Amino acid sequence: MKRYAKKCLAAIFILALTLSLFGCSTSPADNPSGGSTSGSSSGGSSSGGSSGGSSQTPARTDLTYGLTGDPQSLDPAKSTDQMSRAVWTQMYETIARRKSDGTYEKRVAESWEMSPDGSEVTIKLKKGIKFHDGSELTAEDVAFTYNRLAEEPKTKGMMVSMTGSSTTVVDPYTVKVTLTAPYGPIVDVLCIEGRIIPKAYFESVGAEGFAAAPVGCGPFRFVERKTGEKIVLTQFEDYYGTKPAIKDVTFKIITDTATAVASLEKGELDFLSHAPLSAKRSIQDNKKLSWYETPIKGLIYVCFRLDSPIFQDVKVRKAIQMGIDKTAMVIGGVEGNGTPVSTMIPESCICAPQGFPDVTYDLEGAKKLLKEAGYPAGFSVTLYTQENATYSKPTQVLQGQLQAMGINAEIEVMERSAFFAGQTAANQYEIWVSHWTAPTGDSDFIYQLAHSSMIGATNTIKVNDPALDAALDKGRTSSNAADRVAAYTKACQIIQDNAYWVPVYTFAAPCAANKALNGVIPDDIYVFYVSDWSW
Amino acid sequence: MFKFGIKRLLIMIPVVIGISFIIFSIMSLTPGDPAEMALGPSASPEDKFDWRERQGLNDPFFTRYLKYMSNTVRGDFGRSYRTERAVFGEVCERIPTTLTLAFCATFVMVSIGIPIGILSAVKQYSAIDVIGTFGALLLTSMPAFWLGLMLILLFSLRLDLLPATGTDGWQNYILPSITLASAVMASLLRMTRSNMLEVIRQDYIRTAKAKGATPKSIVFKHALRNALLPLVTIVGINFGGMLGGALITETVFAIPGIGSLLVNSVRQKDTPVVMGCVLFIAIMIGMINLLIDMLYVYIDPRLKTQLIR
Numbered sequence: 001m002k003r004y005a006k007k008c009l010a011a012i013f014i015l016a017l018t019l020s021l022f023g024c025s026t027s028p029a030d031n032p033s034g035g036s037t038s039g040s041s042s043g044g045s046s047s048g049g050s051s052g053g054s055s056q057t058p059a060r061t062d063l064t065y066g067l068t069g070d071p072q073s074l075d076p077a078k079s080t081d082q083m084s085r086a087v088w089t090q091m092y093e094t095i096a097r098r099k100s101d102g103t104y105e106k107r108v109a110e111s112w113e114m115s116p117d118g119s120e121v122t123i124k125l126k127k128g129i130k131f132h133d134g135s136e137l138t139a140e141d142v143a144f145t146y147n148r149l150a151e152e153p154k155t156k157g158m159m160v161s162m163t164g165s166s167t168t169v170v171d172p173y174t175v176k177v178t179l180t181a182p183y184g185p186i187v188d189v190l191c192i193e194g195r196i197i198p199k200a201y202f203e204s205v206g207a208e209g210f211a212a213a214p215v216g217c218g219p220f221r222f223v224e225r226k227t228g229e230k231i232v233l234t235q236f237e238d239y240y241g242t243k244p245a246i247k248d249v250t251f252k253i254i255t256d257t258a259t260a261v262a263s264l265e266k267g268e269l270d271f272l273s274h275a276p277l278s279a280k281r282s283i284q285d286n287k288k289l290s291w292y293e294t295p296i297k298g299l300i301y302v303c304f305r306l307d308s309p310i311f312q313d314v315k316v317r318k319a320i321q322m323g324i325d326k327t328a329m330v331i332g333g334v335e336g337n338g339t340p341v342s343t344m345i346p347e348s349c350i351c352a353p354q355g356f357p358d359v360t361y362d363l364e365g366a367k368k369l370l371k372e373a374g375y376p377a378g379f380s381v382t383l384y385t386q387e388n389a390t391y392s393k394p395t396q397v398l399q400g401q402l403q404a405m406g407i408n409a410e411i412e413v414m415e416r417s418a419f420f421a422g423q424t425a426a427n428q429y430e431i432w433v434s435h436w437t438a439p440t441g442d443s444d445f446i447y448q449l450a451h452s453s454m455i456g457a458t459n460t461i462k463v464n465d466p467a468l469d470a471a472l473d474k475g476r477t478s479s480n481a482a483d484r485v486a487a488y489t490k491a492c493q494i495i496q497d498n499a500y501w502v503p504v505y506t507f508a509a510p511c512a513a514n515k516a517l518n519g520v521i522p523d524d525i526y527v528f529y530v531s532d533w534s535w
Numbered sequence: 536m537f538k539f540g541i542k543r544l545l546i547m548i549p550v551v552i553g554i555s556f557i558i559f560s561i562m563s564l565t566p567g568d569p570a571e572m573a574l575g576p577s578a579s580p581e582d583k584f585d586w587r588e589r590q591g592l593n594d595p596f597f598t599r600y601l602k603y604m605s606n607t608v609r610g611d612f613g614r615s616y617r618t619e620r621a622v623f624g625e626v627c628e629r630i631p632t633t634l635t636l637a638f639c640a641t642f643v644m645v646s647i648g649i650p651i652g653i654l655s656a657v658k659q660y661s662a663i664d665v666i667g668t669f670g671a672l673l674l675t676s677m678p679a680f681w682l683g684l685m686l687i688l689l690f691s692l693r694l695d696l697l698p699a700t701g702t703d704g705w706q707n708y709i710l711p712s713i714t715l716a717s718a719v720m721a722s723l724l725r726m727t728r729s730n731m732l733e734v735i736r737q738d739y740i741r742t743a744k745a746k747g748a749t750p751k752s753i754v755f756k757h758a759l760r761n762a763l764l765p766l767v768t769i770v771g772i773n774f775g776g777m778l779g780g781a782l783i784t785e786t787v788f789a790i791p792g793i794g795s796l797l798v799n800s801v802r803q804k805d806t807p808v809v810m811g812c813v814l815f816i817a818i819m820i821g822m823i824n825l826l827i828d829m830l831y832v833y834i835d836p837r838l839k840t841q842l843i844r
Contacts, residue, residue: 070791070799072618080575153574153582208620227628228791229702254700254789262687263699263789417567417804420576439577448577456580 060535061247063517066260066269070228070253075211076195077152080439082526086273087231087251090530091132092195092216095123097529098188098441102350107241108137108196108217110173118182118479121190125173129240131198132221139169144199146177146190155193182477184484185442188350192440192527219244219531228253245534264289264512273526275512277337283512292522296509297349298437299341300333300394302502303423303461308430310381315373317499320431321359323366323405324398330505332397338507343492344449346506348524350442351475351484353492366405378406384429385411386419394504395433423460433504434460441525443488447472450495461500468494536832540825547821552604554817555810559600562806569804573616590616603810612814613807617800622811625796630815632702633792636784637777639708640715645770648720652727656735657754668728671721683714683787700789711788715781719773726769730762737761763834771827775820779812 067086072079076088095109112123129137146167149155156163164180179186196217202210214222219241220233231251235244252269254260257276263269265286275283275291283291302324304311311317326340341347342358370378381402385395395411402409409431414422422428438445448458451472455462468491475487495501511528513520519533569592570583578586587593591602606613612622651667658664674682690710691699701707734740735758743753782794793812800808831838 078619080577153578153586156578156582211619226791227625228796229789252701252789253791255795256786256789258684259687259700259787259789262684262692266691266695266699268699268701415565415567416802417569417572418565420571421566421568424571457578458576 059245061245062250063246063248063530063533064250064252064268064270065530066264066272067251067253068255068257068260068272068274070255071231071251073211074214074222074225074231075207076193076197077148077155078207078211079154082274083253085527087233088195088216089218089527090220090233090249091214091218091222092197093129093218094191094194094196096187096191098191104187104191108142112187114187114479118184118186118477119179121177121179121186122170123175123177123190125175126240127173129217130238131201131217132215132236133198133201134238135198135200137196137198137217138172139175140172141199142175142196143167143169144202145196146175146194149193182479183444184475184477184479185350185440185444188442189440192525220249242531244531246530249530261512264514267514270517271511271513271520271528273511273528275510277334277508277510279512280337280510288515289512290515290517290520291510291512292520293337293508293510294522294524295339295346295348295506296437297346297441297524298435299344299346299506300329300338300390300433300435300504301344302398302504303429303432303434304500305428305430306461306463306500310375310379311430313373314498315369316375317502319366319369319373319405320402320407321496321499321502322362322369324401324502324504325361325363326358326504328401329394329397330507333394333505334507337510338505340505341503342496344495344501344503345443345446345488345492346438348441348506349438349445351481351488352443353485353489356489356492359496363404370405370407375406378408380408380410381430383409383411384414384419384422384432386414386416388416390435391419391433398433424456428460437525439525443484444476446488446491447476450491450500463500465494465498465500468500536829540829543821543825543828547818547825550821551814551817555604555607555814556600558810558813559603559806560596562801562804562809563596563599565804567804569616569806572803572805607810607814612811615800615808616805617803617808622807625808626793626811626815629791629793629796632790633778633781633794635702636708636711636715636781636790636792637774639712640777640781641770641774643712643716644720644723644773647716648723649727649766652724653731653754653759655724655728656731657750659732664728667724671724674717675719675721677717679714679718679783680787682717683710683784686710686714687787702790707788707790711784711790714787715777715784719769719776723766723769723773727762727766730765731758734758734762760834764831767827767830767834771823775816775823778819779816 065086067083069081069083071084071087072081073084074087074091076092093107095112096104096106098104108125108129110124110126112121114121123142125137125139125142131137131141146165150163150165165178167175167177170176177186177190183189197210198215201215205213217240219236219239221236223232223234225231230253233249233251235247252263254263254269257274257279260269260272261276261279261283264272264283265288267288280291280293283289302320304317304320306312330336330338330340340358343353343356345352347354370376383395383399385391392413399409399411423432423434436445436449448454450463450468451459452464452469455464471487471491471494475484475491478484478487509522509524509526511520511522511526516535517533518535520528521532568583569590570586571578574582574586584593591599594602603613610623612626614621615625618625648671651663651671655664655667687699687710690697697709698704698707735753740753740757743757748757779794779797781792782798784790785792785795793815797809797812800812
């Protein structure tokens with residue numbers, strides 16, 4: 001009996017070992033190790049090596065698009081999250097689409113004209129554009145949409161330039177947007193955020209009805225939604241533009257990124273917008289998949305509480321600025337899939353300073369500065385962070401770098417909402433790592449972080465610098481690109497001289513797709529147009 | 536029995552109220568600003584204040600709680616801070632999926648745990664006993680997250696037998712059910728085994744053997760029924776736990792259930808949705824406990840007189 005039991009135990013151990021070895025396997029059996037054509041790009045262009053659809057099977061007309069979160073709302077005025085935006089981009093249209101070369105591809109707008117002082121935009125609309133409910137797009141709809149976006153609590157902050165503005169109907173196909181103050185990038189904001197909805201339909205069904213059955217004038221119309229599971233769109237037959245090659249789009253929500261990658265490998269997904277950087281190698285090695293990436297229009301940076309007894313001293317801040325090894329931060333924070341940045345405005349942003357010189361990494365210099373500031377033995381500080389790896393990983397690396405300078409840093413991990421609340425609380429953190437992405441890709445996003453008028457809101461470090469304010473005001477109100485670049489260059493210089501923040505790195509905005517899917521271009525704010533794709 | 540059922544339903548009311556008060560208090564006391572989570576970081580302090588005012592969050596704690604409970608009694612569970620949809624609708628959408636997953640996992644748990652437990656007891660120290668016990672222990676020791684991904688890798692990617700994600704058909708529930716059931720199968724198996732061992736050593740079993748009853752009738756007619764009571768309790772408790780505790784399985788297999796809705800709402804400080812989910816789970820567990828008690832009476836009629844008293 002004992003011998004028999006021992007044999008059984010041995011068999012079970014072998015089985016368990018086999019299962020665990022299987023689980024550690026890194027690449028599927030059908031993938032070659034060489035000859036992969038899916039690469040990465042740092043120049044903002046695709047590198048997927050997609051070479052057209054298979055000649056053996058008829059071209060597909062359906063697409064399954066993987067989302068790693070559930071969209072908050074299908075009403076463009078009720079949310080600002082990227083998952084919702086992924087769906088809106090297919091259903092709604094804006095006045096134009098800004099291309100990577102800075103030119104515009106006109107969509108519902110025929111033309112527009114800025115007033116000389118930049119406080120008014122007159123937009124002429126194309127005629128004959130239909131909404132999904134059959135009604136025609138007119139100036140009434142555009143005016144209604146813009147005024148609503150400027151008033152709704154969830155979008156007001158994003159459309160900050162339009163707060164207090166009014167959009168009026170000049171004639172059935174012309175609107176005038178009147179701002180309270182000149183705003184240079186207003187057209188870019190309208191291109192990204194000004195998704196037009198039909199006024200009459202909205203008023204007939206109400207906000208809740210609209211969110212449940214949204215109507216736009218984009219190439220795809222809404223079919224159904226199962227919350228937390230999927231959203232189904234289909235081609236809009238009366239679309240005014242070129243009919244997309246893909247007729248049916250299903251957005252599948254898979255919050256676990258490992259499962260999303262497995263689904264992509266299995267073929268249950270055709271495109272994954274927020275592919276995890278940890279899966280880069282396995283996707284690149286998979287002959288059926290392509291990996292795309294481009295630097296995100298955002299960054300990771302270190303914040304200081306400027307009224308803190310320690311960090312109100314500019315020498316302490318500059319010491320830390322000098323003592324942060326950004327290359328090590330990139331390796332530790334995003335496994336090398338990023339680029340150190342020298343300014344708070346990534347170079348990929350519209351009107352961003354280019355080639356701005358960075359502070360040289362000098363650990364000994366940092367220690368010397370700390371000594372001059374009165375901290376020869378360093379000091380103790382708590383680094384607050386949240387569970388999200390975007391924040392926690394660079395925080396862990398920062399801890400080590402602070403300790404190298406003689407600063408004893410302890411990490412405290414907060415729950416997500418508590419972490420964000422702590423950034424603006426009365427007893428907020430003294431030093432922490434944060435992240436920001438430019439929602440429209442324009443350098444003006446720095447206004448929200450750095451202008452004194454945003455203290456108590458997004459200016460979490462409470463910086464109040466008149467020279468910085470003036471530079472940001474200039475960048476915001478000017479319509480001239482060269483003037484805006486000069487203004488933001490000055491702003492970045494002020495920030496660096498005072499070490500209000502330490503910009504650390506920007507990282508990749510990756511996506512992955514079936515290799516047979518043509519036309520995929522990585523986007524730095526995750527805006528993808530399925531209508532550009534084909535099998 | 537009817538009176539017993541009504542009495543138990545009435546007792547559930549103060550229990551549910553107590554649970555709602557505790558959860559409401561926790562959500563109010565934990566740090567985090569629901570206005571910031573709902574409106575985003577770009578919202579101005581004035582907009583956040585206005586939003587809190589509209590949601591009634593500037594009122595005192597007890598005022599808010601009483602308002603919430605009085606609305607709940609009238610069927611209004613509030614609106615999600617995040618999506619602005621009615622909480623009742625959000626929760627109801629997820630109930631069929633959650634119940635389906637829980638039933639499937641319970642079926643797997645019972646259909647594997649109990650028969651192997653019986654065999655283990657009847658053939659104590661045999662190969663089946665060793666393999667069954669060890670196998671169940673192995674499954675329980677594997678983290679659900681890891682087991683789920685391994686099952687996807689094997690059955691979806693390698694063998695292409697089953698889908699990895701979704702809820703489109705019955706095949707979608709196979710892997711999640713195994714993952715969810717594995718965590719609790721060992722306890723059911725071991726409880727079945729120990730109960731059966733205790734029962735088959737009783738005098739009445741020996742008497743049945745002496746009287747010539749077949750092994751099959753001894754096990755299923757005499758022994759199992761007497762060993763069943765604690766097993767029904769375990770199955771019921773685990774079923775209740777699966778209703779709200781299947782978060783990991785739901786996340787790995789992309790199943791939109793109550794568990795994932797609850798945890799995501801906690802993270803977003805979306806109190807109305809949290810309360811809606813918790814109330815649903817509390818009521819369901821209360822109903823399951825009542826059902827278990829009624830099953831007791833069916834399994835062991837001697838309990839009927841005790842319950843009526």
